Amino acid sequence: MEQEETMSLKCENIVKIYQKKEVLKNIDLEIEHGKIYGLIGRNGAGKTTLLSILTAQNPATRGSVTYDGMPVWENQQALDHLCFSREINAVSPFGQNTMRVKEYLRIASVFYPKWDKQMAKRLTKLFHLDVQKRIAKLSKGMMSMVTVIVALASKADITMLDEPVAGLDVVAREQFYRLVVDEYAKTGRTFVISTHIIEEAADVFEEVVILKDGMVLCKENTQELLERSMHVSGNAHDVDAVCEGLCVYHEKKMGRSKGVTVVLEKGQSLPKGYDVTVQPVSLQDLFLAFCGEEEAI
Amino acid sequence: MNEILNQEKSIYLQISEMIENDILRDVLLEEEKVPSTNELAKFFKINPATAAKGINLLVDEGILYKKRGIGMFVAQGAKQAIKNKRKDAFYENFVKSLLTEAARLGIGEEELIKMIRQHGQQES
Numbered sequence: 448m449e450q451e452e453t454m455s456l457k458c459e460n461i462v463k464i465y466q467k468k469e470v471l472k473n474i475d476l477e478i479e480h481g482k483i484y485g486l487i488g489r490n491g492a493g494k495t496t497l498l499s500i501l502t503a504q505n506p507a508t509r510g511s512v513t514y515d516g517m518p519v520w521e522n523q524q525a526l527d528h529l530c531f532s533r534e535i536n537a538v539s540p541f542g543q544n545t546m547r548v549k550e551y552l553r554i555a556s557v558f559y560p561k562w563d564k565q566m567a568k569r570l571t572k573l574f575h576l577d578v579q580k581r582i583a584k585l586s587k588g589m590m591s592m593v594t595v596i597v598a599l600a601s602k603a604d605i606t607m608l609d610e611p612v613a614g615l616d617v618v619a620r621e622q623f624y625r626l627v628v629d630e631y632a633k634t635g636r637t638f639v640i641s642t643h644i645i646e647e648a649a650d651v652f653e654e655v656v657i658l659k660d661g662m663v664l665c666k667e668n669t670q671e672l673l674e675r676s677m678h679v680s681g682n683a684h685d686v687d688a689v690c691e692g693l694c695v696y697h698e699k700k701m702g703r704s705k706g707v708t709v710v711l712e713k714g715q716s717l718p719k720g721y722d723v724t725v726q727p728v729s730l731q732d733l734f735l736a737f738c739g740e741e742e743a744i
Numbered sequence: 745m746n747e748i749l750n751q752e753k754s755i756y757l758q759i760s761e762m763i764e765n766d767i768l769r770d771v772l773l774e775e776e777k778v779p780s781t782n783e784l785a786k787f788f789k790i791n792p793a794t795a796a797k798g799i800n801l802l803v804d805e806g807i808l809y810k811k812r813g814i815g816m817f818v819a820q821g822a823k824q825a826i827k828n829k830r831k832d833a834f835y836e837n838f839v840k841s842l843l844t845e846a847a848r849l850g851i852g853e854e855e856l857i858k859m860i861r862q863h864g865q866q867e868s
Contacts, residue, residue, distance in 0.1 A: 483791055624789040632782035632792045650755055650790040670754055670794065729751045 454515040454528070455479045456501060456605050456637075461510035463496055463661075470496050472661045474510070478605060478639060483631055485652030485669070486641040487730075489738055492658040494641040495533070498607045501639075502531035514605075527560050530603035534610060535590045537583045548585070548593055549578035552600075561602035570596045573622070587614035595623055598638075599630055605637040612644055620644070624651050649730035659738050669730065676733050680706035681723035689721045697736035708736035745771065745779070745787075755790055759798030764807065764826045767818055774823065778808055778816045805829070 456478040463471040471493045478484060478501070488494050499505035501512055503519045503526060511518060514525040535551070537544055552571075556562040571578055574592040582590070591614035598608050612620045627638060628651060642648050649655075649669060657664040665672065679686055683705035693715060695707040708728055709717070717725060728736070747762050749755060766772040779787070784795040799816055802808040807822045819825075830837075846856055 482793075621789065625786055628785045628789060628792065629782075632785055647789075650749065650788070650794065653791045653793050669791075670756065670797075674754060727751055727753065 454604065456512070456514050456519075456529070458501060458507075458512045459510055461497070461500060461507045461512070463493070463500060463505075464508045465496075470661050471500070471507075474661075474663055476501075476656065476663060476666065478637060480604065480637050481635045482637055482653045483627065483651055484637075484639045485645075485648055485655045485730075486639055486658065487643075487645055487655060487734055488641075488658030490643075492738075493661045494658055495609050497658065498531055498609055498639065498641060499533070502526070502529045502607060504531055528604040530559055530598060530601040530606040532594045532598035532601070532606065532608050532611070534613070535582060535585075535593055537585070537590070544582040546582050547578065548576060548580055548582065551582060551593060552578065552596065555597045555601065559597075559601040559603060563600045563602050566602075567596055567600035570599060570626070574619075588616060588619060589614075591615050592619070595626070599626060602634075603636070605639070607639045607641075609641050610643065611640060612642060612648075620647060624648065627651065645731040645734055646729055652730075655730065657734065657737060664737055673728065673730065673733070675711040676728050677709055677711075677717070678706060678726045678728050678732065679709050679717070679723050680704065680726075681721075685721045685723050689717055689723050693717075697739060708733065749788055749790070755788075755794050756797035756801065759784060759788075759790075759795055760801045763798070763802060764830075767807070767822050767826055772818050774818050774820050776818050777814070778818060780815055 458474055458476050461471055461474040461476075462469065474497060476497075486494050486498070496505065500507045501519070503512065503521065506520065513519060514522075514528060517525045519525045519529070535544070548571075552567055556564065556567070574589075574596070576589060576592055576596075580589075582593075585593070591611060594608065595611050598606050598611065612623055615623060624647065627640070630636060631638060640648065640652070652669050654667065655669045655672065656666045679689055681704065683700065683703055686705045686707060690707060690709055694710045694712065696710065697708045699706045710733075711717075745762055745766055747758075747765070749758050763772065763778060767774075772778060778799070781792050781795040781799055784790070784799075785792040788795070799808060803810060803816065805825070806819055807825055808816045809819045810816055842856075
């Protein structure tokens with residue numbers, strides 16, 4: 448009986464170069480079993496590339512990816528534990544994607560040894576998906592739903608979803624989060640979910656990985672990260688005094704007032720006695736602080 | 745239990761406070777079963793580990809207890825325990841900011857006491 452609890456997906460010194468451009472720069476990451484991870488980053492930060500390298504759908508230029516110590520590349524034993532459910536396109540490299548949904552699901556069932564047919568059926572019904580429909584004829588939302596069905600029904604130990612909610616309306620998005628949380632609660636499967644829609648998903652992520660310009664900016668327990676981050680505002684004078692020596696991001700000024708996002712290191716705390724407003728920040732706020740641009744519009 | 749989560753404080757703290765509020769309001773009675781962490785996670789669309797943290801906080805404080813294989817239950821005397829806990833935190837959570845703001849606005853002690861007396865009679 449395998450000890451699933453100790454099997455983790457590890458990548459070391461991953462570098463990916465596309466046409467002379469370094470898209471991923473020395474990524475070291477360990478995806479531990481039994482957690483829901485959020486992978487957030489701007490467009491072009493390298494999220495999709497990273498996920499496809501982790502699941503051996505794309506070769507790294509340098510570096511290694513291992514699952515439970517075994518290299519993942521072309522290793523069916525390792526790959527049987529992984530699933531990468533990526534966006535489906537209406538147009539494949541060979542023209543219009545005329546495959547029907549049910550054929551796509553059947554191929555997925557062959558691909559993933561632990562495929563749960565009942566679950567796929569149940570979810571298809573839940574999403575009101577017509578399996579006879581050809582992929583090219585699906586709406587963006589329906590395509591996202593197919594992606595979600597594949598991810599969940601694969602029953603893979605580590606499942607990656609690349610922007611699964613991009614095409615879904617808010618009602619369907621809520622359904623998605625419930626489904627993932629429910630599946631995770633029942634099975635303890637590992638999920639890595641990349642998304643742009645940060646705030647809704649923030650509470651679902653036990654750990655968050657922030658990717659910026661091809662590098663891991665931060666990988667941390669979501670709640671711990673948020674607990675050590677805050678927004679400090681007030682008279683610029685006082686704000687500067689309070690934040691002396693601390694890591695500040697995203698300074699914003701208006702007249703004499705100033706607002707900054709502060710992220711404390713271990714052992715640091717805000718000095719007391721200053722008349723400043725201290726507020727908690729959301730994951731989205733923090734992401735903007737880390738990855739936003741100070742453009743003059 | 746139907747309060748909405750916000751970002752004012754850590755989610756797990758909001759979960760434990762919600763359960764406490766339900767106990768105070770007699771929505772959850774002593775010796776009654778509390779929703780499971782998985783039910784809470786699904787309901788609020790949060791990570792089960794977060795829900796568990798909120799529940800465990802209450803277990804540590806003796807407000808909930810665990811019946812193995814069955815679930816979490818409201819402990820005897822939980823209601824009073826919550827009241828006591830909140831009473832101790834009352835100054836920190838409510839009075840401190842009141843005094844700070846009053847000071848900022850130049851509202852003196854006498855005026856504050858007058859306000860409390862006037863409205864205290866009306867509200868109760």
